[in-house]
Amino acid sequence: MRIAQTAGYAPDGGSRWRRLGRHMRRHWPIPVILTLIVLMMVPMLLALFIAGKSRAQFDFDPWGLTFPIYYHQTFPAAWRVVSQSILNSVIVSAVSCIGVLFFGSLSAYVFARFDFLGKNTVFVIILSLLMIPAILTLVPRFVVVHKLGLFQTMWALLLPYIAAGQVMAVFLMRTFFASIPSEYFESARIDGASEFRCFWNIALPLSKHIAGVVAILQVLGTWNDIFWPYLTIGTKKELFTIPVALLIFNDQLGQQIGTQMAGYIIASMPLVLLFAFASRLFVEGLTAGGLKL
Amino acid sequence: MGLLKSWLVGRFGGVGTGQQVARQSVGARSGLRTRIRHALPYYAVLLPTLLGLFVFDYYPAFLAIYHSFFEWDIGLPATWVGVDNFVRMFTQDRTFLRSLRNVGIITVWIVFQATVIPLVVAELIFAIKSIRWKYWFRIGMILPAIIPGIVVFLLWRFIYDGSVGLLNALLTGIGLESWTRVWLGDPRVAIWALTFSGFPWVNGVNTLITLAGLQNINAEILESSELDGASRLQRIWRLDIPLVFGQIKLNLVRAIIASIQIFEVVFVMTEGGPIKSTMVPGLWLYYNAFNYHRMGYASAIGVFIFVTILLLTLISMRIFREERA
Numbered sequence: 001m002r003i004a005q006t007a008g009y010a011p012d013g014g015s016r017w018r019r020l021g022r023h024m025r026r027h028w029p030i031p032v033i034l035t036l037i038v039l040m041m042v043p044m045l046l047a048l049f050i051a052g053k054s055r056a057q058f059d060f061d062p063w064g065l066t067f068p069i070y071y072h073q074t075f076p077a078a079w080r081v082v083s084q085s086i087l088n089s090v091i092v093s094a095v096s097c098i099g100v101l102f103f104g105s106l107s108a109y110v111f112a113r114f115d116f117l118g119k120n121t122v123f124v125i126i127l128s129l130l131m132i133p134a135i136l137t138l139v140p141r142f143v144v145v146h147k148l149g150l151f152q153t154m155w156a157l158l159l160p161y162i163a164a165g166q167v168m169a170v171f172l173m174r175t176f177f178a179s180i181p182s183e184y185f186e187s188a189r190i191d192g193a194s195e196f197r198c199f200w201n202i203a204l205p206l207s208k209h210i211a212g213v214v215a216i217l218q219v220l221g222t223w224n225d226i227f228w229p230y231l232t233i234g235t236k237k238e239l240f241t242i243p244v245a246l247l248i249f250n251d252q253l254g255q256q257i258g259t260q261m262a263g264y265i266i267a268s269m270p271l272v273l274l275f276a277f278a279s280r281l282f283v284e285g286l287t288a289g290g291l292k293l
Numbered sequence: 294m295g296l297l298k299s300w301l302v303g304r305f306g307g308v309g310t311g312q313q314v315a316r317q318s319v320g321a322r323s324g325l326r327t328r329i330r331h332a333l334p335y336y337a338v339l340l341p342t343l344l345g346l347f348v349f350d351y352y353p354a355f356l357a358i359y360h361s362f363f364e365w366d367i368g369l370p371a372t373w374v375g376v377d378n379f380v381r382m383f384t385q386d387r388t389f390l391r392s393l394r395n396v397g398i399i400t401v402w403i404v405f406q407a408t409v410i411p412l413v414v415a416e417l418i419f420a421i422k423s424i425r426w427k428y429w430f431r432i433g434m435i436l437p438a439i440i441p442g443i444v445v446f447l448l449w450r451f452i453y454d455g456s457v458g459l460l461n462a463l464l465t466g467i468g469l470e471s472w473t474r475v476w477l478g479d480p481r482v483a484i485w486a487l488t489f490s491g492f493p494w495v496n497g498v499n500t501l502i503t504l505a506g507l508q509n510i511n512a513e514i515l516e517s518s519e520l521d522g523a524s525r526l527q528r529i530w531r532l533d534i535p536l537v538f539g540q541i542k543l544n545l546v547r548a549i550i551a552s553i554q555i556f557e558v559v560f561v562m563t564e565g566g567p568i569k570s571t572m573v574p575g576l577w578l579y580y581n582a583f584n585y586h587r588m589g590y591a592s593a594i595g596v597f598i599f600v601t602i603l604l605l606t607l608i609s610m611r612i613f614r615e616e617r618a
Contacts (some may be wrong), residue, residue: 026422027422029417029418029420029421030426032417033414033418033430033433036493036495037430037433037434037436039492039493040433040437040493040495043440044440046448046459047448063459103342104342107338107339107342110335110338110339116328116332116335116336117328117331118332119335122339122343126342126343126346129346129351131602131606132350132354133553133595133598133602135554135598136354136598137349137350137353137354137357137595139578139582139591140353140354140356140357141349141350143353143356143588144349144352144353144356146367148348159348159349163348163349164349166342170342223441224441226443226560226561227556227560242443243441243442243443246441246443246447247443250447264444264447264448268441271440271441272439274439275439279432280432283431283432286501286502286505
């Protein structure tokens, strides 16, 4: 019995190894990329580990997995510190996103569909903003916000974010609107639709994908911005956005490392949710768009 | 302005070229007043956009350039000093000169990280035959983007920590205890630690942009190169790289723009220290403006950064256009 088994196994096993070798030659990039993605996620995994540690556990073994896990203590403690700032960040990102989409798409539509005096010049002047680094305008923009009396208000974040986000929106959406066949609009006009209805009921619904890319870029940009809110919100705690809260929180809670990490994880959650719904849209927007210089 | 305009129009195909533009356009031969009157409603729609950009972008940009020739602080009268601010930057400000060296190191590495590594990773994903794996890997590439930048910076500060840091723990674990150090606290190594944080240095967005270029290559070209007996490396060098050059150049220019003005990561990880050894121009601008109240000098640093970015961008566009032809 045993002999039969071994005899049967040997040739079969040999071809199995050969097959595995062939398989590896064909598919070796898969494990390589998998490893890369895991490595890219390492900071987040570390945060997850450490968030479950008490101070004593952390001193004993800072980087491994230790038991028991104290999530039930660290997460509520972190939540109390960051909850208000999460709400602020959601408001800032959502409102500025809607503002950018509304005004940006309206302007893009005008640039794409009509011809009027000075259009090309104005368009190029808007696009030239893509070349001006944010750092150049940081200080004087702060002065302007101060003079307008917006210092330490939500408007100090919303208005500049909406203004700046429109440049990219106009650029991306104009190209898209211009590619919509004009017959769509002509037939709507014949049926008596106003130009605004053409925009609202025809152009906008067709531009879902590109609008999604614009929206995600805007949300990522505003959600991650550290310096502008740090400057303009200053010491007004109830207006802190996530990055400001984390920065301050980090200095205050240096000793409670588990809570600190739990705070980082909570801060990432809204974006995780967003990406669960929109990652496909974003990937397709990036890969199908044919972006190049 | 003329140069920039021709560049932008050349790059982005101008406005309305090749595309249908609504019919009510007023011919170029009608009078100027008619044309202005015709244009007014369009400007009314553009008004919110233009107003916002004027108040929060153009006017501040103008102020920055204007104030770079003044000694000035908020609330105080400004004194005209000509190009003194710029002269001082290069002759008396050792921290600024140091920051130039640092930003040079960071820029070289970020440019490499933004162009070469995404190309390699994109080629790897491109080589995968399974459509399902490809799909999930594309999602996996942008997954790290959902971790807020500040969280990544703070975690890396922690990985580099002298007493409890992961890096020192790993080095001790493999018997290299003599290599352990306070990575961000040693003036000689801090800038290198800062530059090489973010392992494994894969930029997901850039990878996807490059991958999009690879996927747009005509499959017949790739097949015929295979039939002609070209090896994979030959194909990548002779076919893929020239054909995705537009994408690589986009990544290159984006990397230059981002790295010359970099400062948030430095602020969070080292605050420019120890003893200003990791200072970068962007952060030096910030300190001058808000800690030392030298707004004029800070504006001058901003203008310097702006001009550097503009020149490097134009130079790299020029060089690589010729190489491609």
